[in-house]
Amino acid sequence: MKVGLFIPCYIDQFYPQVAIATLQLLEKLGVEVAYPLQQTCCGQPMANSGFASLAKGCDALFTRNFSGYDYIVSPSGSCVLHVKEHLYAAGNEAAATHIRNNIFELSEFLTDVLQVTELEARFPHKVGFHISCHGQRGLHLAQMSELVAEDFSKPGYLLRLVKDIELVELNRKDECCGFGGTFCVSEEAVSVKMGQDRVADHQLNGAEYITGGDVSCLMHLEGILRRKNSPVKVIHMAEILNSSYE
Amino acid sequence: MSNRNTTTPDHAAASAKFLLDQERANWHDQALWFIRQKRDVTARQIPDWEQLRNAASQIKQNVLANLDDYLIQFEKKALENGIKVHWAADGAEHNRIVLDIIQKHGVQKLVKSKSMLTEECHLNDFLTSNGIDVVDTDLGERIVQLAKEPPSHIVLPSIHKRKEEVGEIFHQHLGTEKGASDPAYLTESARQHLREKFLTADLAITGVNFAIAETGGLVVCTNEGNADMGVHLAKVHIACMGIEKIIPKAEHLGVFLRLLARSATGQPITTYSSHFHKPRAGQEMHLVLVDNGRSTQLGRPHFYNSLKCIRCGACINTCPVYRRSGGHSYHNTIAGPIGAILAPNADMRKNADLPFASTLCGSCTNVCPVKIDIHNQLYQWRQVLVQEGHVPKSKAQGMKVMANVLSNPRLYRVAGKSGRLMMRMMPGLANNKALNPWAKQREMPQPPKESFRDWYLKNRSEK
Numbered sequence: 165m166k167v168g169l170f171i172p173c174y175i176d177q178f179y180p181q182v183a184i185a186t187l188q189l190l191e192k193l194g195v196e197v198a199y200p201l202q203q204t205c206c207g208q209p210m211a212n213s214g215f216a217s218l219a220k221g222c223d224a225l226f227t228r229n230f231s232g233y234d235y236i237v238s239p240s241g242s243c244v245l246h247v248k249e250h251l252y253a254a255g256n257e258a259a260a261t262h263i264r265n266n267i268f269e270l271s272e273f274l275t276d277v278l279q280v281t282e283l284e285a286r287f288p289h290k291v292g293f294h295i296s297c298h299g300q301r302g303l304h305l306a307q308m309s310e311l312v313a314e315d316f317s318k319p320g321y322l323l324r325l326v327k328d329i330e331l332v333e334l335n336r337k338d339e340c341c342g343f344g345g346t347f348c349v350s351e352e353a354v355s356v357k358m359g360q361d362r363v364a365d366h367q368l369n370g371a372e373y374i375t376g377g378d379v380s381c382l383m384h385l386e387g388i389l390r391r392k393n394s395p396v397k398v399i400h401m402a403e404i405l406n407s408s409y410e
Numbered sequence: 411m412s413n414r415n416t417t418t419p420d421h422a423a424a425s426a427k428f429l430l431d432q433e434r435a436n437w438h439d440q441a442l443w444f445i446r447q448k449r450d451v452t453a454r455q456i457p458d459w460e461q462l463r464n465a466a467s468q469i470k471q472n473v474l475a476n477l478d479d480y481l482i483q484f485e486k487k488a489l490e491n492g493i494k495v496h497w498a499a500d501g502a503e504h505n506r507i508v509l510d511i512i513q514k515h516g517v518q519k520l521v522k523s524k525s526m527l528t529e530e531c532h533l534n535d536f537l538t539s540n541g542i543d544v545v546d547t548d549l550g551e552r553i554v555q556l557a558k559e560p561p562s563h564i565v566l567p568s569i570h571k572r573k574e575e576v577g578e579i580f581h582q583h584l585g586t587e588k589g590a591s592d593p594a595y596l597t598e599s600a601r602q603h604l605r606e607k608f609l610t611a612d613l614a615i616t617g618v619n620f621a622i623a624e625t626g627g628l629v630v631c632t633n634e635g636n637a638d639m640g641v642h643l644a645k646v647h648i649a650c651m652g653i654e655k656i657i658p659k660a661e662h663l664g665v666f667l668r669l670l671a672r673s674a675t676g677q678p679i680t681t682y683s684s685h686f687h688k689p690r691a692g693q694e695m696h697l698v699l700v701d702n703g704r705s706t707q708l709g710r711p712h713f714y715n716s717l718k719c720i721r722c723g724a725c726i727n728t729c730p731v732y733r734r735s736g737g738h739s740y741h742n743t744i745a746g747p748i749g750a751i752l753a754p755n756a757d758m759r760k761n762a763d764l765p766f767a768s769t770l771c772g773s774c775t776n777v778c779p780v781k782i783d784i785h786n787q788l789y790q791w792r793q794v795l796v797q798e799g800h801v802p803k804s805k806a807q808g809m810k811v812m813a814n815v816l817s818n819p820r821l822y823r824v825a826g827k828s829g830r831l832m833m834r835m836m837p838g839l840a841n842n843k844a845l846n847p848w849a850k851q852r853e854m855p856q857p858p859k860e861s862f863r864d865w866y867l868k869n870r871s872e873k
Contacts, residue, residue, distance in 0.1 A: 180858055183865075187866075187870075201819075207816070213766075214766075214796035214801060219813065225817055297769065297773070298772075302772065310776035312460055340730045340773070342769060344769030344771075347769050351422045353429045354426075358731075359852070387855070
């Protein structure tokens with residue numbers, strides 16, 4: 165099984181530790197992972213702003229970079245969803261279709277493809293999990309509070325495999341954090357208010373860390389926490405799942 | 411491409427203003443979230459809830475695909491029942507038809523129960539300017555009418571008002587005690603005030619929740635019984651409906667009545683579901699069928715699905731943006747996510763900001779009882795608005811630069827490296843609150859010295 169590691173642009177530039185944890189975790193689980201060196205961005209920032217027509221260059225590049233892998237895995241549900249729903253490459257349609265069908269967010273790759281049942285990880289802290297909307301409602305990584313259906317959570321399942329972790333319940337388990345791509349600047353006031361409310365829910369329930377599967381949401385929440393000088397820290401799920409005993 | 415720098419920030423600016431009163435904003439958010447939770451509880455009382463949503467969506471799909479046939483069938487039956495049927499192409503024609511009927515009967519006073527269609531057509535203003543005294547009889551609508559404001563929510567028109575403010579409005583207009591804010595006291599005062607209006611009105615206007623093609627009858631849902639009170643006491647009844655309100659058969663009504671109130675307020679059913687099939691003896695009954703842009707929307711392949719909407723307001727209650735920005739920030743009769751996909755159909759230029767007033771979280775789509783893919787339509791509208799030139803030039807330019815950088819790996823790496831370097835060397839610039847909206851109330855990420863790619867080349871290159 166050949167896996168192509170897709171590291172979204174802002175993780176590459178601002179959160180390399182998340183990419184490193186993802187790579188190490190996959191390697192620990194015996195997966196053959198390669199990082200295509202010419203990758204940049206999936207094109208979501210343009211598409212979600214109404215400029216999908218400008219994302220063709222990114223689509224073509226993405227398709228070239230990730231052709232030939234059995235699976236493409238990324239620690240970002242939002243970018244994965246964008247690729248899954250919107251990747252089209254003129255002249256390279258077969259490759260693009262293969263990518264759309266075989267791209268996975270990290271937690272769903274671990275549960276659905278690798279079918280992980282145990283992890284050698286320990287994280288002795290109180291952790292609040294922020295489920296990101298695109299991962300949850302777009303990729304169906306977890307049951308949504310609006311739907312009448314059985315409860316499940318792929319990231320939740322994985323976090324429960326971590327030793328000594330204490331997951332805190334939130335009052336609003338799947339409320340949006342307000343990041344929303346360019347929304348976070350074009351609608352600054354609402355975006356920040358949503359983020360503050362999200363942070364408050366975690367704090368109220370005693371979280372020392374806020375974790376999640378999307379760095380974009382975490383970056384927004386981290387910005388709010390740091391501005392408030394809050395002791396609550398932000399950490400990507402991959403870092404927890406990759407954290408070692410000791 | 412037009413330069414539309416003034417349009418895009420409308421919703422954003424109005425939201426920022428709404429959020430200045432944090433206490434009110436928190437209360438608004440919590441009140442609506444409480445209703446959303448009530449909706450969850452009652453939805454779960456029906457084990458087949460998701461199948462019911464499917465059924466409703468498919469019934470509406472059938473209606474939209476055969477709307478012309480159903481409308482003709484409905485009109486025929488309604489006429490047979492003795493209802494006078496009128497057709498209006500737009501809001502202005504609707505208003506003239508209503509005024510004509512009023513004037514023909516020499517009516518001075520009328521009562522109106524809740525109708526978003528008449529709001530959409532701005533009927534109240536039109537009638538008032540023609541010397542007709544309109545009284546909204548839904549309590550929430552009466553409150554905003556007295557406050558001279560439009561409704562901020564389609565089901566909860568005065569949800570933005572706190573009880574103390576309602577007390578002040580009632581004190582001014584209904585003579586209640588100054589400073590009184592007890593809901594029971596205020597409601598009783600409104601009841602006495604409205605009773606007098608019901609008794610003296612000669613004509614009653616209602617909206618329509620469902621019109622049944624098979625029978626030519628119509629159904630109005632209220633929680634206060636005010637539609638019944640108005641219609642039963644007046645000589646003339648005018649019902650106003652958008653042409654999409656049709657359902658094929660009476661047997662389909664059960665599907666929608668079970669979904670409507672649960673989705674709207676978490677009630678199993680509205681307190682009153684009133685069926686009107688023909689005028690009672692001595693009464694005259696009119697029905698105005700209004701297009702007002704609906705045919706245009708029906709012709710838009712990406713957006714016609716929005717015409718399935720039964721106006722329950724569930725998407726509005728669940729929307730995390732609406733809850734924190736208030737209904738008036740949407741500057742449209744129908745606020746929230748559903749309004750944001752209906753409004754650009756009516757006027758793209760004026761409403762170009764609304765499809766962007768969303769994080770695309772998708773909660774609206776999940777609560778929608780008729781399964782309108784609201785967040786996908788928001789995404790689609792953004793594409794259309796950009797193509798039609800309804801975004802600021804500066805934004806379009808910025809996007810072009812960004813697209814160019816991101817489709818060129820070498821350029822991307824240079825930009826990334828220099829950007830990080832700049833943020834480290836000049837953190838003051840990146841954190842400038844005036845220049846960078848991110849930094850106004852948030853810290854910027856702390857840029858690392860090396861990118862993941864740099865790390866990978868060092869640590870895995872030989873692999």
